[in-house]
Amino acid sequence: MAPTPIPRRRRTARRLQAAPAAVATGILFTGLLATPAGAEHGTGPGTGAAAIGTVARAMGHARYEPGPCPRTAEPIAELAKARCGTLTVPENRARPHGRRITLGVAVVPAVAAAPKPDPIVWLAGGPGDDAVGEAKMAVGGGLNRDRDVILMSQRGTYSADPALLCPGIDRFNGRAVGLVYDAPSTERLHVAATRACRDRLAGLGADLSAYNDIESAADYADLRIALGVKRWNLFGISYGTHLALVSMRLHPEGLRSVGIDGILPPSRAGSALAWSSAREGFDGLFKACARQPACNKRYPNLPATFERLVRALEAKPVTTTVRLSGDDKPVKVVLDGGALVNWMTTATHVAEGVPRSLDELAHGKPQRIARQWAGWKLNPQGIGVASHGLTYGIFCSEWVPYESRAEALRGGRDAFPSFPRSVLAQAPQLTFLRPDCAVWNVPAAPRSIRNVTRSDIPTLALSGGFDSQTGAANGPYVARTLSRATVVKVPYEPHVVFATSPCAQKITVSFFDSPTAPDTGCLTGLRPPRFEIGP
Template identity: 70%
Template structure:
């Protein structure tokens, strides 16, 4: 584990300007009266009064639609923030972003709230309310959730169910085959054309517009000072927001760090290497795991090569589906599986060992369960995701850059595997179909800031890399950098210690309590009889 305490410098450098994340949503059902603890002018503005901030307008109203019931919304104060779709065009159309303010659990809460920056890009902030509350984020403070523009509870919602359905159907295709890539790009182009036909300005769904949305929200709600907590892509957005709109920010927490200067396919290969090695090393250090599953890393990399040369086909049963589901496992599919199976690290060695002995069922069931889950269809905003990917990432990283990063991380993998970064297959081809202009290069700037910042990483993070946290923290002069060992991407979701550190940080941003780190233990791996 690593803990880096806050560090200070006498000279305060000017914050570098940058382009920050795009956010849209629909606001949640609100209470008719201001919160009971209102009284100094900060919380009172979270009540029933409509307010404007430049061209933006907050208006109290009903809560947004949600795909699943969220009981906490019954106590939330909600509304909509109406903002320009494209701030560079005078007189253009307006869009609405959903806002829900979940009250603090404490009877006498602290005045400065926390605003939640969702992951993705393309995840809906309102759907992440249970994650935030299960970790106790609203213990002492109200927590504000605003759907980033284009997401599920926004208007418009730029979802692409046809792409999600293709990804589900592609379980039965060879992942690395050129024909699979062509079909995926066709699905991407089909959604692009549908959204454009509905009047969406796809170039306006990006991190720059999102940062401005949050700046407008703070002013429109009459909040003098708030705290920011971002996860996954929300950390990219938070770092941009700190540069672009530093006013009114008391402190920032970022978890599962994706620095804008690194975002792209290359860092996903680095993340896969670091996260996978974390699991393999943890198994090797436990005698029971090492004895039962020796040379786990070597076995996994051999399986990637063998499956890429000779894919394996099997069928599995998925709940609520009457017919068996065909699953094809090739090398790239195996890499993608482990990228997300790191969240179930205790079972990874057994799953790899079973595959090595001719039984792919456990891995195939996990793959099918994820792709065919109702949560995987129609909920992600591909409009926002490609808006970020194709304006901020691919213009500043070539396909050759991604391939070189893959070779550095996994020199034994075939080129057909390395051509598609984990979770970002065919991205450059998709972006050519999405056809949005590149963002200014400043979107990739490193963030320099004196705002107190908590930087959280997980030792098993195979999606954004454990090393990305220390990288970001080095230019955040009042930062506390913490790596939680043996935990995957977004440690706040799974680690009570991370949750404790986070709530402590918002109490005392320059001196959070990290004592729980000394009591952490590695997972007990699943040992087959």
């Protein structure tokens, strides 16, 4: 089940708090895909852009054809000059003559008159976000300054065919704000929504076992050959880092360098990692408040306040009603311990207001948190844009089979020993994952999918100090077996620093220019956010 949408920019905290329904959407370990509903089918600004080549290229069982730009959920001006087409590949390479699927491709040209020959390939997060829809983020960060940027929809995502979307799950996630987060009755409804999604996608003929990292990595390897690119660079955000690390192991040929931001190591992915990441991100924010005299004086000992609130709300949930911006209809919101943990995991993107929000809740005023929580989950931009087929394909074949229930629970207890067992049973943003995967019913991936990536490909490992979804400790972890890795922690930033930090953008662009010596000088001038001080 796709969890809470994530606000796009932490620096817009005040606007987001005032109008939470306007925040951007995402899935589990992504952050930042702004995708309103009301999809356009090939009618956006990129339609009809010049083709990548004048003839289709085929290799093995994959085929590239120039054509219109892929559909996007909203018009994207950055695709206006893109060269576009589709890559057709076997749905399941174990059956190369079976069903075939198509993946949308957009190549955003470099700004420079004489671009470098090695383009940058953008790997979206999720799992389940569509890379083509993130063109604005890639271009806004300057990636196409002197290199083309290639965006291809991962299999099953919005601009692919088939697109394995399940709006019913998205709608249930919105309704669930009025339910006790981790109650058995909520679990039954949650799993029923997942089962309905699976049954519908399987009824369309999709081989749900073929939506995974092994197939996706092969899709990108085929694309490189199809486009006639000798060498290229990968840049993955959030779950895209998971795919990048798998690609470095399975298809290292042609990889000049790899950037990963918001790092999710395949060897550790799962509930225990979600808990340790939450602890790391929360602590980063709490420590930043403690170092500011005004914040520390007004909100002393925030970690204890937060953990006390989790225990109290789990024992006795609070029910309130709120009104969201642009909608006069009151919304019922139930806050229990699990809901508060998941709100906090998202709220590190709007860090300035977190201490004040927790303080108001502690003094009997839940509306501020309830309004944010409901606004994020009821955001209409999050309906029907994420590929739950790819989400569960990854979770249920690559994560759950290789992490026991006891290991997941132990990971939660190690991170938050004071939390009740009912809270620890559901890792942040992975609620009811095991029963979901029981009904998704796909076979486990080969155990080698969990192997550590060992490589001498130059790698930039970026993390944010407030990242509560993929903790910054993952950077040094993956770098242990990447002999030419540069580890960078950008302080005071949430998940996916490229989306929020000009400094991270500068470091990333410099990395692709000099993969073994990126310019990190901007880190010395960074300052913590100024936390809100309430009355």
